[in-house]
Amino acid sequence: MAETDPRSRRVVVPGVRWLRFPRRLEAEYRDYQCLEAVDSFRVKAFYILFLYMLLVTGIYALAPEAVLGLWLGTYIWVGVIVLAAGVLAQFRALDRYFPLYAGFGSFLAVTLSMAIPGFLDEPESVQLANVSVIYALVIVYAMVGLRFPVATLACWAGGMVGWFIAEHFGRGIDWLMAHRTYTGVSLLGMFLCYTEEVRGRLLFFNQSQLLRQQQRTQRLAERLHRLSREDSLTSLANRRYFDEALDREWRRCQRDKRPLAIMLVDVDRFKAYNDHYGHLQGDECLRALAEELGRYSRRGGDLVARFGGEEFILLYPGVDETEAVRLASRLCRSVRALGIPHADNPTSGEVTISVGVAVKTPADGGTSLQLLDEADRALYQAKQSGRDNWRLYEPPPTVRLVSDNGNRKED
Numbered sequence: 001m002a003e004t005d006p007r008s009r010r011v012v013v014p015g016v017r018w019l020r021f022p023r024r025l026e027a028e029y030r031d032y033q034c035l036e037a038v039d040s041f042r043v044k045a046f047y048i049l050f051l052y053m054l055l056v057t058g059i060y061a062l063a064p065e066a067v068l069g070l071w072l073g074t075y076i077w078v079g080v081i082v083l084a085a086g087v088l089a090q091f092r093a094l095d096r097y098f099p100l101y102a103g104f105g106s107f108l109a110v111t112l113s114m115a116i117p118g119f120l121d122e123p124e125s126v127q128l129a130n131v132s133v134i135y136a137l138v139i140v141y142a143m144v145g146l147r148f149p150v151a152t153l154a155c156w157a158g159g160m161v162g163w164f165i166a167e168h169f170g171r172g173i174d175w176l177m178a179h180r181t182y183t184g185v186s187l188l189g190m191f192l193c194y195t196e197e198v199r200g201r202l203l204f205f206n207q208s209q210l211l212r213q214q215q216r217t218q219r220l221a222e223r224l225h226r227l228s229r230e231d232s233l234t235s236l237a238n239r240r241y242f243d244e245a246l247d248r249e250w251r252r253c254q255r256d257k258r259p260l261a262i263m264l265v266d267v268d269r270f271k272a273y274n275d276h277y278g279h280l281q282g283d284e285c286l287r288a289l290a291e292e293l294g295r296y297s298r299r300g301g302d303l304v305a306r307f308g309g310e311e312f313i314l315l316y317p318g319v320d321e322t323e324a325v326r327l328a329s330r331l332c333r334s335v336r337a338l339g340i341p342h343a344d345n346p347t348s349g350e351v352t353i354s355v356g357v358a359v360k361t362p363a364d365g366g367t368s369l370q371l372l373d374e375a376d377r378a379l380y381q382a383k384q385s386g387r388d389n390w391r392l393y394e395p396p397p398t399v400r401l402v403s404d405n406g407n408r409k410e411d
């Protein structure tokens with residue numbers, strides 16, 4: 001509703017009528033406007049030059065021969081100014097100086113156009129020269145792309161200096177004619193330039209609001225996405241993210257014919273820890289362990305996640321059994337080295353972990369669920385054999401059975 005109600009613009013878009021946004025937005029607008037203007041001037045400069053060529057051709061056809069030299073000699077300079085501005089506009093490094101050189105060029109062009117009539121005698125020539133003033137003003141206000149204050153300053157200052165030159169070095173200025181052309185077209189040009197800038201500012205404001213809204217939405221979406229993958233207590237990846245990663249890495253290792261290792265980590269006697277120190281301290285302990293385990297993600301593809309409760313899981317694509325048991329052993333030692341007191345852990349008096357390790361090469365068959373199951377069995381064995389250690393899952397040995405009729409079967 002607010003956007004469609006024109007009365008609300010005054011509130012929603014502060015400073016548009018006065019051509020001045022609040023400070024930060026104003027700075028952004030000026031940069032944006034400058035780049036837009038110079039971008040379009042890169043092409044327009046040559047179009048303006050073309051228009052000037054038309055004017056010069058007209059002058060050549062109509063001007064009395066006696067003053068032809070003065071005419072062409074002067075207008076060549078206007079052409080040179082436009083050409084110079086067009087060439088400068090091709091250099092991107094000079095983009096931010098566009099208002100400066102285009103404004104100064106406009107000032108010079110208006111000065112020259114305004115001064116010429118003061119050096120001519122014939123009424124026809126004077127009229128023709130005043131037409132060129134109109135040309136210059138229309139181009140500066142409507143085509144160069146200067147902001148309203150810059151265009152206004154360039155045109156009025158150029159007019160004043162041109163008038164000064166004509167008065168002091170030429171025959172003076174026909175004021176009636178000057179008002180009909182210079183003053184009238186200046187006021188019209190200012191009006192057009194002002195309304196164009198208001199329109200441009202509204203457009204810019206709406207675009208920047210839209211962009212800010214988009215950025216906010218994007219940030220929110222990224223945050224939600226991160227939260228949906230993160231465990232809130234430990235900030236490690238959560239179970240859902242782990243399941244996706246396991247599936248992805250399983251298929252990747254299958255394609256690359258590489259092994260995939262996982263380690264299931266369980267905190268020893270954590271119920272007793274909670275009972276003794278309280279649940280909040282238990283949370284603290286899980287956070288400390290998570291931080292330590294997090295250091296064991298070394299390469300892209302490695303993942304450390306909270307599997308649930310006091311269980312963590314580590315995923316290592318491309319890691320074989322030798323490397324996996326080496327990592328598991330280091331993991332147990334690192335947790336022990338943390339030295340978190342656990343009064344009800346009879347073996348060490350400190351928090352320890354048990355680790356179940358399983359390694360499979362997906363290209364040899366099986367599923368990722370089997371891999372998980374094997375890690376779980378290995379963890380069970382680690383617990384059974386006294387905790388604070390690791391076990392690698394070993395498939396049960398193949399037993400050869402011989403049936404009554406003498407055929408061999410494999411189990």
Ligand SMILES: Nc1nc2c(ncn2[C@@H]2O[C@H](COP(=O)(O)OP(=O)(O)OP(=O)(O)O)[C@@H](O)[C@H]2O)c(=O)[nH]1
Pocket residue numbers: 233266267268269270271272274278279280281282283286308309310383387
């Ligand atoms: N503080 C805290 N405790 C948790 C959290 N999640 C699970 N637990 C506790 O972890 C304990 C796990 O206990 P059990 O599964 O019996 O195992 P355990 O006592 O560690 O014994 P073993 O695994 O056999 O060494 C339970 O008491 C849970 O309440 C949690 O987020 N914070």
